[in-house]
Structure formats: C-alpha cells, structure tokens
Amino acid sequence: MREKILTFIEKNSRIDLEELAIILGVDKITVMNELEAMESEHIICGYHTLINWEKAGVERVTALIEVRVTPQRGMGFDKFAERIVNYPEVDSVYLISGGFDFMVTLSGKTLREVSSFVSDKLSPLETVLSTKTNFILKKYKDHGTVMGEPTKDERMKIVP
Amino acid sequence: MRNPLSKQIVEIQPSGIRKFFDIVSEMEDAISLGVGEPDFDTPWHIRDEGIYSLEKGRTFYTSNAGLKELKVEICNYLERKYNLKYDYNSETIVTVGGSEAIDVALRAMLDPGDEVLIPQPSYVSYEPCAILAGGKPVIIELKEENEFRLTAEQLENAITEKTKILILPFPNNPTGSIMSKTDLEAIAKVVIDHDIFVLSDEIYSELTYGEEKHVPVATIPGMQERTITINGFSKAYAMTGWRLGYACGPKEIISQMIKIHQFAIMCAPTTSQYAAVEALKNGDGDVETMREEYDGRRRYLLHRLNKMGLPTFEAKGAFYVFPCIKHLNMTSDEFAEKLLRTAKVAVVPGTAFGRCGEGFLRISYAYSLDDLREALDRIEVFLNDLNAGKVK
Numbered sequence: 100m101r102e103k104i105l106t107f108i109e110k111n112s113r114i115d116l117e118e119l120a121i122i123l124g125v126d127k128i129t130v131m132n133e134l135e136a137m138e139s140e141h142i143i144c145g146y147h148t149l150i151n152w153e154k155a156g157v158e159r160v161t162a163l164i165e166v167r168v169t170p171q172r173g174m175g176f177d178k179f180a181e182r183i184v185n186y187p188e189v190d191s192v193y194l195i196s197g198g199f200d201f202m203v204t205l206s207g208k209t210l211r212e213v214s215s216f217v218s219d220k221l222s223p224l225e226t227v228l229s230t231k232t233n234f235i236l237k238k239y240k241d242h243g244t245v246m247g248e249p250t251k252d253e254r255m256k257i258v259p
Numbered sequence: 260m261r262n263p264l265s266k267q268i269v270e271i272q273p274s275g276i277r278k279f280f281d282i283v284s285e286m287e288d289a290i291s292l293g294v295g296e297p298d299f300d301t302p303w304h305i306r307d308e309g310i311y312s313l314e315k316g317r318t319f320y321t322s323n324a325g326l327k328e329l330k331v332e333i334c335n336y337l338e339r340k341y342n343l344k345y346d347y348n349s350e351t352i353v354t355v356g357g358s359e360a361i362d363v364a365l366r367a368m369l370d371p372g373d374e375v376l377i378p379q380p381s382y383v384s385y386e387p388c389a390i391l392a393g394g395k396p397v398i399i400e401l402k403e404e405n406e407f408r409l410t411a412e413q414l415e416n417a418i419t420e421k422t423k424i425l426i427l428p429f430p431n432n433p434t435g436s437i438m439s440k441t442d443l444e445a446i447a448k449v450v451i452d453h454d455i456f457v458l459s460d461e462i463y464s465e466l467t468y469g470e471e472k473h474v475p476v477a478t479i480p481g482m483q484e485r486t487i488t489i490n491g492f493s494k495a496y497a498m499t500g501w502r503l504g505y506a507c508g509p510k511e512i513i514s515q516m517i518k519i520h521q522f523a524i525m526c527a528p529t530t531s532q533y534a535a536v537e538a539l540k541n542g543d544g545d546v547e548t549m550r551e552e553y554d555g556r557r558r559y560l561l562h563r564l565n566k567m568g569l570p571t572f573e574a575k576g577a578f579y580v581f582p583c584i585k586h587l588n589m590t591s592d593e594f595a596e597k598l599l600r601t602a603k604v605a606v607v608p609g610t611a612f613g614r615c616g617e618g619f620l621r622i623s624y625a626y627s628l629d630d631l632r633e634a635l636d637r638i639e640v641f642l643n644d645l646n647a648g649k650v651k
Binding site: 107 | 274295296432555558559563
C-alpha cells in the first residue's frame with residue numbers, strides 16, 4: 100500500500116485524500132495513517148512545487164558542480180557532505196561513482212552569486228581537490244515532467 | 260444514371276454515434292468521455308523502434324502474413340502469458356488492427372445464410388461485417404443482472420441449425436464486462452456440442468482489474484481447434500493509430516484469411532510491425548503502469564457514479580463503465596443529448612452498441628483524473644438539476 104501511495108503522490112502531492120483513498124480502493128483513514136507514519140519516518144521528506152521559473156519571469160541560475168574531494172579518515176565522504184548540505188543555496192548533494200565524487204546542484208539569482216559560492220565557500224575547503232561548474236542553459240524535463248507546453252488531446256472526441 | 264450503389268451496403272446503418280460526434284466536434288468547451296482509445300502516448304521505446312526502422316529504410320512490404328520476427332513474438336507472448344501455443348508460420352496472421360482480423364475471419368468462414376451469434380451490447384463492427392460477409396447476424400442480448408456476461412443458457416437458446424460462428428467480445432466494449440474461466444467452460448461445452456466456431460475478440464485482454472485475469476477461450480480444452488483468437492496492439496500499448504492487430508487459429512482458417520488479406524491489403528504497415536516487435540519484447544512494464552492507472556480511475560468513476568445516483572455495476576475490464584439511467588424515464592439518446600447540451604459532457608448512449616444498450620451509457624476512463632473529476636462534477640450538477648425539474 101505504501102508503494103502505491105508513494106507512486107501516486109510523487110506525481111501529485113496535492114490530491115484530495117478522500118479521492119486518493121477511492122482510487123486506491125482503501126479507507127481514507129488508512130491513507131491518512133500511512134501518510135502520517137511515512138512523514139514521521141521521514142520516508143516522505145517534503146511536498147515541493149515544480150516551478151518553471153523562466154516562465155514566471157524570475158531570473159534564476161542553476162549550476163551542476165562536479166567536485167573531487169579527498170575522503171577523510173574514519174569519515175569517508177560524509178564529512179564533506181555534511182558541511183555542504185547546510186548552505187541554503189545548495190539544492191542537492193549526491194555522492195557519485197565515476198570521474199568525480201560529488202554532484203552538487205546549486206541555484207542562485209545571478210551567475211556571480213553561484214560563482215562566488217564556488218570560489219569563496221566550496222573551493223577553499225581543504226578536502227576539495229577540484230571543482231567544475233556547469234551552468235544549466237535550459238530545462239527540458241525536470242522531476243519526470245516535460246517543461247514545455249502541455250499537450251492537447253488530439254483524439255477524435257467520440258470513438259466507438 | 261443507374262444507381263451506383265450496392266443494395267446491401269445502402270441498407271446497413273451508419274454507426275449510431277455519428278450524430279453525437281457532429282455535435283461534440285462543434286462544442287469547444289465540451290468534455291468528452293466518449294473516446295474508445297487510450298489517452299496515453301505510445302511508449303517512447305516503441306515509437307523509437309518505428310522511427311529507427313524508417314531510418315534504416317525498412318519501407319517495403321513485409322510478407323503477407325506479417326514479419327516473421329513479429330509473428331514469432333506474438334506466439335511467444337501468447338505462450339508465456341496464457342500457455343497458448345500457436346505455430347507462428349501457419350497459425351498466425353498480422354492484420355491492420357483487430358478490426359481487419361474480424362472482417363477477414365468472417366469472410367473466410369461464412370457462406371450465405373450462415374448465422375453469426377453476436378452478443379450485444381458490443382463493438383459496432385461485428386454486425387455489419389457479418390452482413391458484408393454474407394452471414395446473418397443473430398443478436399444475443401446480454402443482461403445487466405448477469406453483469407453483461409454471456410450465459411450458456413442464452414447461447415443454447417440462440418443456436419439453430421444454421422449457426423456457424425459465435426463472436427465472443429470480452430473484455431467488453433462498451434460494458435467493461437469480462438468472462439471468467441468458469442463462464443467460458445460453460446460456453447465451451449455448448450459450442451462443442453453444437454459444433455460451431457468462436458471468433459474471440461480479445462483486444463482488451465491486457466486490461467482486466469482485480470483478481471480475475473483474462474482467460475482466452477482457446478485455452479479451454481477442445482476450443483483451440485475451433486477458435487480464432489483476435490488481439491492487437493491498440494489498447495494494450497496505446498498504439499491505435501499504428502493500425503496493427505493479429506489473429507491466431509487453426510491453419511485451415513488462417514490460410515484462407517491470409518488469402519483475403521493478401522488481395523485486399525497486401526500486408527500490415529511495415530513501420531508498425533517493427534514497432535510492435537519492440538512492444539512485445541519490452542513492453543510488459545508499460546502495460547502494467549497503464550493498467551494501474553486505469554484501475555484507479557475505474558474505482559474513482561464507479562464510486563462517484565454510484566454515489567450520485569447512477570447505478571453502475573462493477574466493470575472489471577477494458578476502460579469503460581456502463582451506468583444505468585433507466586430510473587430517469589428517458590432514453591439513453593435523450594439523456595446523452597441533454598447532458599451534452601446543458602452540462603457539456605459527451606458520453607455515448609448504450610444504444611450505439613445494440614438495441615439492448617437502451618437505458619445505459621458508455622463512459623470511458625481513458626482520460627486524466629483531472630478531466631474525469633471535472634466531467635463528473637458537471638454530471639452531478641446536471642443530475643441534481645434534472646431531479647429538481649430544471650432541465651428541459
């Protein structure tokens with residue numbers, strides 16, 4: 100049941116709970132209890148809104164920063180991650196396999212804001228070996244959602 | 260000038276939903292729940308295979324019966340899914356949608372005057388196709404109290420010496436009804452006793468909900484040798500526009516079907532056939548995702564329709580529900596027209612699928628939840644107004 104609830108609300112967290120219960124074929128109480136439990140267990144970590152900032156006319160810059168670091172004795176990579184996650188401008192921090200260690204995504208109002216974060220905050224850290232900043236030029240798809248205009252229903256309106 | 264037309268074709272009535280189609284098409288703000296095709300796009304990996312086949316220049320005819328690779332995949336699919344074994348080479352034909360398979364099968368099997376048993380409400384093409392093939396359609400009226408299943412008793416009563424074919428349209432459009440294994444065993448007994456054949460239109464086979472899964476009638480002992488199993492890609496993989504279906508059955512029948520198909524069509528579209536190979540090889544997950552989505556909408560519709568006073572039996576297949584409006588003292592046609600004109604919601608009157616569909620409506624849930632919610636809200640307001648005597 101949990102997986103079903105999660106799969107559904109991952110795409111639509113604003114659905115009316117009664118409606119969700121009907122769709123899943125269970126009681127509203129069951130859905131409410133599960134949601135509450137998953138919130139307190141931190142399985143559900145938040146309910147966010149997917150915004151097309153460009154369309155909203157708000158200037159925003161997003162960067163993907165590849166970071167190579169020296170793992171620290173006894174702490175591995177966690178120490179670096181714990182420092183970085185505290186910055187509010189950091190959107191996400193992932194440890195990854197391959198040619199570098201961390202992928203940090205960052206958004207700021209201007210290019211300068213982002214680059215000064217990299218040069219003033221990130222690079223000076225002792226453990227950081229190198230960084231590579233990639234600015235996002237255009238978002239085509241985000242969180243499973245295509246950012247363009249919604250498609251129109253082009254089917255014939257009545258089909259036997 | 261002489262009359263250029265065949266008497267037979269002139270006598271056949273056009274599909275009853277034409278009138279609604281014309282009204283809805285002109286109404287910009289109408290929400291239609293009248294569509295009989297999936298709202299999903301064909302999954303990208305399937306489309307991509309079609310595109311790739313074009314890029315590779317695979318733009319020639321395939322052999323008449325279809326690409327070997329596709330026929331092999333069709334047979335693999337039926338075996339892995341239902342343990343139903345067909346020879347890809349002699350017992351399988353790829354057609355232009357399930358529709359062509361229905362037409363070709365009837366033409367391959369009927370002599371003038373042979374009777375074809377057609378349970379209704381059901382898809383609109385069986386009756387005209389049977390007539391055009393020289394057969395005589397005999398309608399069996401399915402009953403709501405049986406959840407629109409065909410019973411052995413009804414079948415027994417409809418069989419005459421002239422009966423040649425029984426059409427089995429399950430999971431059913433428009434009722435959403437399905438046939439269980441037990442139901443089919445009872446039907447099979449009658450079919451075998453009277454030595455008739457079955458044309459089983461299983462185009463919605465992937466779309467059943469709840470415990471009861473689809474059972475192909477050919478899996479019932481003694482039935483495979485007298486059954487043409489028809490299926491296709493339109494509903495399961497959201498591939499309606501690709502026009503691709505297939506039929507499997509005894510080689511004596513399939514070989515004659517291939518003959519008609521060869522002269523009338525040549526072969527099914529090549530691009531679609533390549534895409535379909537991909538669908539069968541790697542499309543199980545897509546089907547599962549779509550089925551889950553349909554199932555949620557189905558529960559939502561059933562709940563709301565019953566709650567707002569349109570009694571609706573629990574349809575367990577396809578993507579339709581079939582609410583009853585008999586208590587409202589108007590015909591399905593009147594209801595649908597009033598609903599469209601006042602609430603701007605289009606549904607299909609049950610009578611479009613046979614006279615016994617009177618008193619019912621077909622509502623499709625091949626729509627997003629948002630569309631369904633909006634449409635149901637409008638229907639609810641309409642019903643309240645109707646009960647208050649505000650609708651003329």
